[in-house]
Amino acid sequence: xxxxxxxxxxxxxxxxxxxxxxxxxxxxxxxxxxxxxxxxxxxxxxxxxxxxxxxxxxxxxxxxxxxxxxxxxxxxxxxxxxxxxxxxxxxxxxxxxxxxxxxxxxxxxxxxxxxxxxxxxxxxxxxxxxxxxxxxxxxxxxxxxxxxxxxxxxxxxxxxxxxxxxxxxxxxxxxxxxxxxxx
Numbered sequence: 001x002x003x004x005x006x007x008x009x010x011x012x013x014x015x016x017x018x019x020x021x022x023x024x025x026x027x028x029x030x031x032x033x034x035x036x037x038x039x040x041x042x043x044x045x046x047x048x049x050x051x052x053x054x055x056x057x058x059x060x061x062x063x064x065x066x067x068x069x070x071x072x073x074x075x076x077x078x079x080x081x082x083x084x085x086x087x088x089x090x091x092x093x094x095x096x097x098x099x100x101x102x103x104x105x106x107x108x109x110x111x112x113x114x115x116x117x118x119x120x121x122x123x124x125x126x127x128x129x130x131x132x133x134x135x136x137x138x139x140x141x142x143x144x145x146x147x148x149x150x151x152x153x154x155x156x157x158x159x160x161x162x163x164x165x166x167x168x169x170x171x172x173x174x175x176x177x178x179x180x181x182x183x
Contacts, residue, residue, distance in 0.1 A: 038096055040083040041145060043076045043158070053078045057086065057170070059095075059126045071103055074124040075168040076160040093138040093145075095126060106132030107147060110171065121171040122147075124158070152176055 041057035058077040085096040086105070093105035103126050110121040125132065136149045144156030152174040163169045 035087050038085050038087040041086050056083045071126045073169045074126050088138050091137040104130045108132040119173050124170040
């Protein structure tokens with residue numbers, strides 16, 4: 001009988017040890033621990049003041065209402081409408097929505113030359129599937145988010161601009177890159 005009690009006690013102790021080793025999400029862990037590099041992307045502008053409201057990369061669909069689970073033009077927003085999370089995986093930039101849904105951040109060619117330049121701007125679009133310019137690489141250089149295509153990159157500079165057809169969009173240029181050739 002003592003051997004039976006000892007066996008039951010042993011099984012209970014092993015079971016308690018296994019249960020205590022299973023991680024829980026009671027505030028001790030964060031989603032950032034599950035997806036390396038997952039964070040919001042804060043935009044700083046020239047003359048930035050710590051007193052100004054934080055500005056974050058977000059999506060603004062045609063309705064101009066900021067939503068957290070739709071695709072559309074990426075732009076910079078302020079306010080409490082929700083701050084989406086982004087991460088880089090396999091040189092691509094992604095927006096995390098939940099465990100089963102992510103959206104691709106694609107770079108697409110603009111349709112018109114930027115006034116005063118001979119460059120076509122590249123626009124950041126949030127889409128359900130990979131698309132846009134093929135071969136570009138997203139990476140971090142310090143706190144700057146860099147888009148690089150071959151030996152050209154944008155130096156981490158983005159412009160929140162009015163688009164010709166209305167609405168806002170996030171645009172960038174590759175230094176020294178014009179229509180597939182060097183300047």
